[in-house]
Amino acid sequence: MFFQQTETNNYEIDMERVPQHIAIIMDGNGRWAKKRFLPRKAGHKAGAEALERIIEDCRDLGVKHLTVYAFSTENWKRSQEEVDAIMDLLRQYLNNYFKKFLKDDIRLNVIGDIHRLDQDIQDSILEIEDLSKDKTGLFVHIALNYGGRDELRRAITKIAAEVEQGNLKAADITEEMISDHLDTANVPDPELVIRTSGEERISNFLLWQIAYSEFFFTDTLWPDFNRASLEEAIYYYQNRERRFGGR
Numbered sequence: 567m568f569f570q571q572t573e574t575n576n577y578e579i580d581m582e583r584v585p586q587h588i589a590i591i592m593d594g595n596g597r598w599a600k601k602r603f604l605p606r607k608a609g610h611k612a613g614a615e616a617l618e619r620i621i622e623d624c625r626d627l628g629v630k631h632l633t634v635y636a637f638s639t640e641n642w643k644r645s646q647e648e649v650d651a652i653m654d655l656l657r658q659y660l661n662n663y664f665k666k667f668l669k670d671d672i673r674l675n676v677i678g679d680i681h682r683l684d685q686d687i688q689d690s691i692l693e694i695e696d697l698s699k700d701k702t703g704l705f706v707h708i709a710l711n712y713g714g715r716d717e718l719r720r721a722i723t724k725i726a727a728e729v730e731q732g733n734l735k736a737a738d739i740t741e742e743m744i745s746d747h748l749d750t751a752n753v754p755d756p757e758l759v760i761r762t763s764g765e766e767r768i769s770n771f772l773l774w775q776i777a778y779s780e781f782f783f784t785d786t787l788w789p790d791f792n793r794a795s796l797e798e799a800i801y802y803y804q805n806r807e808r809r810f811g812g813r
Contacts, residue, residue, distance in 0.1 A: 594763030594787030671703030678712030714773030
């Protein structure tokens with residue numbers, strides 16, 4: 567076994583047992599900004615910078631898949647000013663930072679229904695997904711206009727269409743088939759789900775995929791989440807006994 571201990575914490579990470587798929591509910595941008603008497607958009611910018619760092623940390627630690635909850639189907643209920651600020655920030659990152667992935671052997675995938683996003687954002691997503699499709703390093707899945715219930719609805723709609731067309735019998739529907747119709751088809755389920763900011767709920771995130779995930783909740787606001795925070799979560803995961811209902 568190879569253990570790694572950094573100067574930033576006291577957690578010894580077994581590098582041979584790092585979770586291959588980590589999912590993160592990035593929460594607390596607004597509260598981070600409020601504590602500093604800054605506008606909410608400043609919190610979202612700081613949160614995007616935290617994501618940059620965590621992507622690099624996950625790659626360095628050998629994580630294969632990272633899924634982050636960036637914008638939910640419910641987030642449209644926020645003020646138009648805040649939604650516009652998030653979309654402008656997304657444009658900036660799609661046009662600048664995410665293209666850097668091409669040099670870092672990182673592949674980008676967006677899950678969720680992107681059709682509600684502005685056309686230029688959709689075009690940028692498709693461009694980066696195509697440019698990075700052959701990369702074999704860290705696979706980053708960004709959940710945009712994503713909701714677990716909506717994902718299941720869309721998957722069921724696809725399966726129902728196949729039944730109506732006579733290509734499938736209802737009795738033949740399996741769990742594997744449902745998984746294959748989700749946005750995360752061919753992606754292993756997350757072993758570890760992290761939520762920041764002290765909230766302890768899943769907020770309609772990956773409802774099907776996290777059936778047997780381990781959960782790590784932290785009071786740290788997302789913009790303050792760093793390498794030490796990530797290693798603490800992995801250390802917690804490595805000290806859990808995963809039984810999958812077997813005993």
